[in-house]
Amino acid sequence: MAMAVVGDYQGDAARHGEQPEPEGEGDGPAFRDPARQVRIASNTKMYTATVVLRLVGEGKIDLDAPIETYLPNLVRGDGSGDGSGNGADGRDITVRQTLQHPSGLADYDDIIVGQSASRPVGQDHLAVQHTHFEPRELLDAVLAKKALFAPGTGWSYSNVTHLLARSR
16 A cells, blocks of 8 residues: 555656555555545645755755756746747746745636636636646646736745646
8 A cells, every 4th residue: 555646747656655455455556545535635735845945955956946947848838829928937937936926827726716618707616626637737727828927026826836846
Protein backbone atom coordinates (compact mmCIF):
# COMPACT_ATOMS: atom_id res chain seq x y z
CA MET A 1 0.00 0.00 0.00
CA ALA A 2 1.28 3.50 -0.79
CA MET A 3 1.26 5.94 2.09
CA ALA A 4 1.19 8.88 -0.32
CA VAL A 5 0.74 9.20 -4.05
CA VAL A 6 1.92 12.42 -5.65
CA GLY A 7 1.11 13.21 -9.29
CA ASP A 8 2.95 15.71 -11.43
CA TYR A 9 1.61 17.96 -14.18
CA GLN A 10 2.07 15.18 -16.75
CA GLY A 11 -0.01 12.72 -14.74
CA ASP A 12 2.93 10.58 -13.61
CA ALA A 13 2.56 9.36 -10.04
CA ALA A 14 5.25 8.67 -7.48
CA ARG A 15 4.33 6.39 -4.61
CA HIS A 16 5.97 7.03 -1.27
CA GLY A 17 6.13 4.66 1.68
CA GLU A 18 5.28 1.67 -0.52
CA GLN A 19 4.23 -1.34 1.57
CA PRO A 20 2.56 -4.62 0.65
CA GLU A 21 -1.20 -4.50 0.89
CA PRO A 22 -2.53 -6.31 3.98
CA GLU A 23 -3.89 -9.82 3.42
CA GLY A 24 -7.55 -9.87 2.46
CA GLU A 25 -7.72 -6.15 1.63
CA GLY A 26 -8.98 -6.53 -1.94
CA ASP A 27 -7.33 -7.13 -5.25
CA GLY A 28 -6.08 -3.64 -6.08
CA PRO A 29 -3.74 -1.11 -4.50
CA ALA A 30 -5.17 0.43 -1.34
CA PHE A 31 -4.65 3.99 -2.61
CA ARG A 32 -7.37 3.37 -5.22
CA ASP A 33 -9.95 2.42 -2.61
CA PRO A 34 -12.25 5.45 -2.16
CA ALA A 35 -12.92 4.43 1.44
CA ARG A 36 -9.23 5.01 2.19
CA GLN A 37 -8.86 8.32 0.38
CA VAL A 38 -8.79 11.58 2.28
CA ARG A 39 -9.48 14.79 0.39
CA ILE A 40 -7.27 17.53 1.80
CA ALA A 41 -7.77 20.14 -0.93
CA SER A 42 -6.19 23.49 -0.02
CA ASN A 43 -4.26 21.97 2.86
CA THR A 44 -1.76 20.84 0.23
CA LYS A 45 -0.62 24.45 -0.17
CA MET A 46 1.16 24.54 3.19
CA TYR A 47 2.94 21.27 2.40
CA THR A 48 3.91 22.53 -1.05
CA ALA A 49 5.26 25.80 0.35
CA THR A 50 7.17 23.93 3.07
CA VAL A 51 8.83 21.60 0.56
CA VAL A 52 9.72 24.47 -1.79
CA LEU A 53 11.21 26.50 1.07
CA ARG A 54 13.15 23.48 2.27
CA LEU A 55 14.60 23.08 -1.23
CA VAL A 56 15.48 26.79 -1.16
CA GLY A 57 17.29 26.21 2.14
CA GLU A 58 19.21 23.32 0.55
CA GLY A 59 20.23 25.57 -2.34
CA LYS A 60 18.29 23.53 -4.92
CA ILE A 61 15.74 26.24 -5.74
CA ASP A 62 16.21 30.00 -5.99
CA LEU A 63 13.10 31.93 -4.88
CA ASP A 64 13.89 34.77 -7.26
CA ALA A 65 14.59 32.60 -10.31
CA PRO A 66 11.97 32.52 -13.04
CA ILE A 67 9.80 29.39 -12.94
CA GLU A 68 11.05 28.81 -16.47
CA THR A 69 14.30 27.63 -14.83
CA TYR A 70 12.49 24.66 -13.28
CA LEU A 71 9.51 24.25 -15.62
CA PRO A 72 10.84 25.03 -19.10
CA ASN A 73 8.19 25.99 -21.67
CA LEU A 74 5.32 25.07 -19.35
CA VAL A 75 3.86 28.54 -18.81
CA ARG A 76 3.20 30.12 -22.17
CA GLY A 77 -0.29 31.54 -22.19
CA ASP A 78 -2.16 32.90 -25.16
CA GLY A 79 -5.67 33.88 -24.20
CA SER A 80 -5.73 36.47 -26.97
CA GLY A 81 -6.48 33.97 -29.74
CA ASP A 82 -4.23 35.88 -32.14
CA GLY A 83 -0.82 34.64 -30.98
CA SER A 84 0.07 37.93 -29.31
CA GLY A 85 0.24 36.37 -25.85
CA ASN A 86 -1.63 37.09 -22.66
CA GLY A 87 1.13 38.18 -20.32
CA ALA A 88 1.50 34.73 -18.68
CA ASP A 89 5.09 33.73 -19.27
CA GLY A 90 7.25 31.53 -17.06
CA ARG A 91 10.27 33.67 -17.92
CA ASP A 92 8.67 36.58 -16.05
CA ILE A 93 7.11 34.79 -13.04
CA THR A 94 9.41 33.89 -10.15
CA VAL A 95 9.22 30.94 -7.78
CA ARG A 96 8.51 33.42 -4.96
CA GLN A 97 5.53 34.76 -6.90
CA THR A 98 4.06 31.27 -7.17
CA LEU A 99 3.93 31.17 -3.37
CA GLN A 100 2.82 34.76 -2.67
CA HIS A 101 0.20 35.33 -5.44
CA PRO A 102 1.55 38.36 -7.34
CA SER A 103 2.05 36.29 -10.54
CA GLY A 104 -0.91 37.77 -12.42
CA LEU A 105 -2.25 34.31 -13.27
CA ALA A 106 -6.00 33.85 -12.95
CA ASP A 107 -7.48 31.42 -10.43
CA TYR A 108 -8.77 28.22 -12.04
CA ASP A 109 -11.66 28.11 -9.55
CA ASP A 110 -13.09 31.20 -11.22
CA ILE A 111 -12.81 29.50 -14.60
CA ILE A 112 -14.13 26.06 -13.62
CA VAL A 113 -17.02 27.30 -11.54
CA GLY A 114 -17.56 30.28 -13.76
CA GLN A 115 -18.79 29.97 -17.28
CA SER A 116 -18.82 26.97 -19.58
CA ALA A 117 -21.25 25.37 -21.99
CA SER A 118 -22.55 23.02 -19.29
CA ARG A 119 -22.35 25.33 -16.26
CA PRO A 120 -23.92 28.77 -15.95
CA VAL A 121 -21.88 31.70 -14.69
CA GLY A 122 -21.58 31.72 -10.92
CA GLN A 123 -22.55 28.07 -10.39
CA ASP A 124 -21.88 26.91 -6.86
CA HIS A 125 -18.62 25.06 -6.09
CA LEU A 126 -20.68 22.17 -4.74
CA ALA A 127 -21.59 21.15 -8.28
CA VAL A 128 -17.96 20.34 -9.12
CA GLN A 129 -16.44 19.61 -5.71
CA HIS A 130 -15.96 15.89 -6.44
CA THR A 131 -14.94 16.31 -10.08
CA HIS A 132 -11.34 15.33 -10.79
CA PHE A 133 -9.38 17.69 -13.01
CA GLU A 134 -5.88 16.83 -14.16
CA PRO A 135 -3.30 19.50 -13.25
CA ARG A 136 -2.62 20.09 -16.96
CA GLU A 137 -6.33 20.76 -17.58
CA LEU A 138 -6.34 23.39 -14.84
CA LEU A 139 -3.17 25.04 -16.12
CA ASP A 140 -4.46 25.07 -19.70
CA ALA A 141 -7.73 26.69 -18.56
CA VAL A 142 -5.77 29.45 -16.82
CA LEU A 143 -3.36 29.98 -19.70
CA ALA A 144 -6.28 30.36 -22.12
CA LYS A 145 -7.27 33.51 -20.20
CA LYS A 146 -5.57 36.87 -20.21
CA ALA A 147 -3.26 37.50 -17.26
CA LEU A 148 -4.82 39.74 -14.61
CA PHE A 149 -1.73 41.98 -14.46
CA ALA A 150 2.00 41.85 -15.17
CA PRO A 151 3.88 39.63 -12.66
CA GLY A 152 4.84 41.51 -9.51
CA THR A 153 2.58 44.52 -10.13
CA GLY A 154 -0.50 43.37 -8.19
CA TRP A 155 -1.89 40.63 -5.99
CA SER A 156 -4.65 38.11 -6.64
CA TYR A 157 -5.20 34.73 -5.02
CA SER A 158 -4.63 31.94 -7.49
CA ASN A 159 -4.67 28.19 -6.90
CA VAL A 160 -2.72 27.59 -10.09
CA THR A 161 0.42 29.15 -8.65
CA HIS A 162 0.65 26.40 -6.02
CA LEU A 163 -0.10 23.85 -8.71
CA LEU A 164 2.97 25.20 -10.51
CA ALA A 165 5.03 25.20 -7.33
CA ARG A 166 4.38 21.49 -6.85
CA SER A 167 5.06 20.56 -10.49
CA ARG A 168 8.24 18.87 -11.64
